[in-house]
Amino acid sequence: MPITLDQAQTIVRAALEHGTEQGFQPLTVAVLDPGGALVALARQDGSGYLRPDLATAKAWGILGMGMTNRALAARAEAAPDLYTTLVALSGGKVASVPGGVFVRDADGQLLGAVGISGDTSLNDEAAALAGIEAAGLVAETGAEA
Amino acid sequence: MPITLDQAQTIVRAALEHGTEQGFQPLTVAVLDPGGALVALARQDGSGYLRPDLATAKAWGILGMGMTNRALAARAEAAPDLYTTLVALSGGKVASVPGGVFVRDADGQLLGAVGISGDTSLNDEAAALAGIEAAGLVAETGAEA
Amino acid sequence: MPITLDQAQTIVRAALEHGTEQGFQPLTVAVLDPGGALVALARQDGSGYLRPDLATAKAWGILGMGMTNRALAARAEAAPDLYTTLVALSGGKVASVPGGVFVRDADGQLLGAVGISGDTSLNDEAAALAGIEAAGLVAETGAEA
Amino acid sequence: MPITLDQAQTIVRAALEHGTEQGFQPLTVAVLDPGGALVALARQDGSGYLRPDLATAKAWGILGMGMTNRALAARAEAAPDLYTTLVALSGGKVASVPGGVFVRDADGQLLGAVGISGDTSLNDEAAALAGIEAAGLVAETGAEA
Numbered sequence: 001m002p003i004t005l006d007q008a009q010t011i012v013r014a015a016l017e018h019g020t021e022q023g024f025q026p027l028t029v030a031v032l033d034p035g036g037a038l039v040a041l042a043r044q045d046g047s048g049y050l051r052p053d054l055a056t057a058k059a060w061g062i063l064g065m066g067m068t069n070r071a072l073a074a075r076a077e078a079a080p081d082l083y084t085t086l087v088a089l090s091g092g093k094v095a096s097v098p099g100g101v102f103v104r105d106a107d108g109q110l111l112g113a114v115g116i117s118g119d120t121s122l123n124d125e126a127a128a129l130a131g132i133e134a135a136g137l138v139a140e141t142g143a144e145a
Numbered sequence: 146m147p148i149t150l151d152q153a154q155t156i157v158r159a160a161l162e163h164g165t166e167q168g169f170q171p172l173t174v175a176v177l178d179p180g181g182a183l184v185a186l187a188r189q190d191g192s193g194y195l196r197p198d199l200a201t202a203k204a205w206g207i208l209g210m211g212m213t214n215r216a217l218a219a220r221a222e223a224a225p226d227l228y229t230t231l232v233a234l235s236g237g238k239v240a241s242v243p244g245g246v247f248v249r250d251a252d253g254q255l256l257g258a259v260g261i262s263g264d265t266s267l268n269d270e271a272a273a274l275a276g277i278e279a280a281g282l283v284a285e286t287g288a289e290a
Numbered sequence: 291m292p293i294t295l296d297q298a299q300t301i302v303r304a305a306l307e308h309g310t311e312q313g314f315q316p317l318t319v320a321v322l323d324p325g326g327a328l329v330a331l332a333r334q335d336g337s338g339y340l341r342p343d344l345a346t347a348k349a350w351g352i353l354g355m356g357m358t359n360r361a362l363a364a365r366a367e368a369a370p371d372l373y374t375t376l377v378a379l380s381g382g383k384v385a386s387v388p389g390g391v392f393v394r395d396a397d398g399q400l401l402g403a404v405g406i407s408g409d410t411s412l413n414d415e416a417a418a419l420a421g422i423e424a425a426g427l428v429a430e431t432g433a434e435a
Numbered sequence: 436m437p438i439t440l441d442q443a444q445t446i447v448r449a450a451l452e453h454g455t456e457q458g459f460q461p462l463t464v465a466v467l468d469p470g471g472a473l474v475a476l477a478r479q480d481g482s483g484y485l486r487p488d489l490a491t492a493k494a495w496g497i498l499g500m501g502m503t504n505r506a507l508a509a510r511a512e513a514a515p516d517l518y519t520t521l522v523a524l525s526g527g528k529v530a531s532v533p534g535g536v537f538v539r540d541a542d543g544q545l546l547g548a549v550g551i552s553g554d555t556s557l558n559d560e561a562a563a564l565a566g567i568e569a570a571g572l573v574a575e576t577g578a579e580a
Contacts, residue, residue: 002190004190005161005187005188005189005190008187009187025501026501033194035194036194037188037194037197038186038188038197039187039188040186040187040188041183041185041186041187042150042153042154042184042185042186043150043182043183043184043185044150045147045149045150046501047501048498048499048500048501048502049178049180049182049470049471049498049499050496050499050500050521050524050525050529051499051500051501052182052183053524053525054520054521054524057520057524073516076516083516083519084519087519087520087523088523090523091523091524092520092521092522092523092524092525093524094520095516095517095520096516096517096520097514097516097517097520121514121517178470179470180339180468180469180470180471180472181339181470181472182470182471206340208338208339209338209339209340209341210338210340210341211315211316211336211337211338211341212338224387224411226363226366226373226385226386226387227385227386227387227411229373229374229377230344230347230377230382230384230385230386230387231340231344231382232382233377233378233380233381233382234340234343234344234347234381234382234383235340235343235382239340292480294480295451295477295478295479295480298477299477323484325484326484327478327484327487328476328478328487329477329478330475330476330477330478331473331475331476331477332440332443332444332474332475332476333440333472333473333474333475334440335437335439335440339468339470339472342472342473
């Protein structure tokens with residue numbers, strides 16, 4: 001079952017609130033369903049026009065490969081050529097930096113992914129986590145606990 | 146001055162409410178700034194995965210040409226080859242059917258455009274008009290009064 | 291010998307002056323060398339963001355095929371499928387409507403082409419002719435004398 | 436408010452004069468509005484046909500990310516994979532080398548960006564600064580004072 005628009009908009013709202021509270025740079029948030037299609041996107045005033053594509057890519061790539069950003073980064077380090085191929089193959093829709101986060105329900109079922117771009121990668125990811133938590137859903141980043 | 150995210154989200158919410166109230170098919174709404182970049186997008190549950198691109202295209206094409214859908218349709222009828230060129234040149238981001246609407250402030254200043262896809266073109270457009278009105282902004286469709 | 295930047299900028303200036311004097315919609319003018327590369331481009335305030343690509347396409351297509359817009363239009367009418375192929379092949383950089391004009395020197399040597407977009411196709415072409423004449427060069431549109 | 440064509444042409448003229456006076460290689464200058472669309476472009480005689488795309492990319496990338504070339508270069512050094520993604524995502528329209536400069540008015544409002552290519556990156560940037568100064572506008576390169 002894909003993420004609903006209501007869940008996605010809750011994530012968007014809470015992620016942007018987190019960024020504003022923390023004094024982050026203006027963010028762009030994208031929420032994608034398991035098929036890689038946009039469900040919701042919001043770009044804060046002052047966030048650059050490339051940010052929607054980058055936020056979307058962060059989520060699209062992890063869904064498409066079924067691997068977290070950190071797993072992608074490990075793979076990219078071990079096999080840089082593979083990463084180059086993945087990026088070219090997807091027209092740039094794969095990113096190994098943090099800021100793309102899987103969204104699951106309480107049973108571990110995949111609902112989609114969130115991608116955020118605008119501040120540092122780790123701040124982008126923190127905003128995604130805040131959004132997913134606000135929606136009562138479960139985030140997976142690949143970071144060790 | 147581009148449309149703000151707050152204005153864009155008001156448009157999205159009100160347009161989707163209009164669609165739901167009227168019993169329209171599930172809609173996707175895109176709000177673009179005057180430079181053609183996404184500010185907000187929302188896809189209702191059940192709206193197909195091509196809808197985000199189509200909703201975006203409806204708004205992108207009228208902004209890029211500085212012409213309403215109806216003016217584009219008239220030009221396409223007079224010069225079908227030109228329309229073919231425009232569609233290819235933009236990667237399909239030009240659409241002559243209703244559902245892309247300019248958004249202006251009370252002084253006539255261009256703030257961006259709304260594109261909606263999901264139901265019939267005229268219903269898509271009606272939802273856009275409802276959204277723009279709810280934000281206290283001025284819509285331009287090219288339809289005669 | 292390709293058109294010089296000085297010649298191209300004279301064409302740009304005079305074409306835009308013509309448009310302003312005649313009360314045309316805001317224009318975008320592109321001047322290309324015989325290899326199809328931009329030498330100069332200018333977009334008047336208010337001319338849409340798709341206009342640079344369209345103005346460029348009008349000149350690029352005639353240079354690439356070695357045929358005027360009108361010859362392209364005749365070919366498109368006789369063989370519509372060919373036109374579709376040309377447009378797709380070039381990513382939309384072929385246009386059969388007026389507004390792309392060859393530029394030659396007094397000896398008939400090809401220097402490049404001018405493409406203009408913003409008003410009706412014939413007005414776009416008239417502006418191109420005014421520009422080319424101001425530079426003391428020879429225009430070729432394919433229109434019968 | 437985007438940069439006007441008059442301002443853009445002043446920048447083009449003065450940037451090219453600077454290059455000529457300093458004995459730079461032939462330059463190509465692109466001036467973009469805040470949405471990333473071309474306002475003016477000029478390629479000096481002898482400047483290669485890839486230069487228009489490269490000059491445009493230098494300006495397009497900084498506008499799209501809302502970061503100077505130097506900030507992009509720092510990010511690219513810290514996260515090379517991200518830079519690869521950005522370049523692919525944008526079709527090569529992001530460049531971390533100097534020669535793309537933000538243009539602001541006296542109040543700090545963003546009007547657009549200038550991109551120059553043809554000589555060394557720092558000489559390209561110097562020409563952009565000369566152009567922006569001649570237009571009475573404010574340049575931002577990210578270089579430390």
